[in-house]
Amino acid sequence: MAEIDHIVLGARTLEEGAAFIEQHLGVRPRKGGTHEGFGTHNMLLGLGRGTYLEIIAPDPAQPDPPHGRPFDLDDPSLKVALEAEPRLIAWVARTPLLDAVVARLGHRAGEVKEMSRADLHWRMAFPPQRQDMDNLIPALIEWKGEGASSRIPDSHVRLLQLEAEHPEAEAVRTALAERGLEEAMRVRRSPHARLIARLKRADGQEVTLSSG
Template identity: 40%
Template structure:
């Protein structure tokens, strides 16, 4: 079975305005444009964090879209969790990592066999100035993250990847450590470039215009 790669880091914010301000102060850049996810009632801002260690990686700041109707399902990345909303009320937080798969169904089957429910594939898309992006992503019905966010959400892109049209941002992902993943899951996903430790769930080291910045989950 093929290995997976780091696709993007997810930072949850109470609003995109809050997320942009946090990014400017913390990482020293203004994030690029993003889009809306009607099925989830969310919107985002994104920018490249690709590096030799993590080619094709990007950074997503995501928030509930106040102009969108309530979605017919629980939002992804645990955004409907009142505790998460309480924690991000004053400052955005690193909450998750998404991994890119080229064999989504087989990776999903492996996780289920290991006793983990990663959810079912959900087909999604959004329009950009460069054209439509389309993908399938595994999302649980309850929208919850597992293992404190350390178990990556799996995504498989259909055609164009978003980083193909992203300029260099000045921020690069140098290290990513996941905590608490069972050995069977590590072997199954074979996530390239990632290190492992007991905790925290996620620890990312980014080079930025302000110097190295470490982001960790609580």
């Protein structure tokens, strides 16, 4: 059993990401923290019901990590795209049975990594490159104790729908079903891969964020 944990907005800097979210969603995200050893830091926005939005950016106070930053932040094409403006880059699914899912999927699940920020601790498995279907297949997270969403004030912004577009739509559906996520997002065929999040602001206005 897995479900949406959070959506991820990439930005060149956290301030650029925060300004983008405040402009589009009408609320300022709160400070998160650093991911030591991974070269990133974040800000967070609570979306209610155990879901949140994460703004992630390279942390200038940390050296470049040897393995590359999460969510392809070091990819040259993404870095160019983020020069223009922040954008939705990935999503993460929560499961209480990460080891069981990884054992069933084998190498397709990716390597499990231990991560922490202050007193929050979690384990994540990022799908290997070229098997993440352009980040449409989520990283899997298992929180140790309470997750981040329990500590984030509710912004009263709500995630209405998560959608995926991809030339191989059926392959995306299969990969999601293997992770128990067949109901988590709407998938349709398109010539280009794209991740889309439809949200409702506290004032009722609907806003779309996407990866392109």
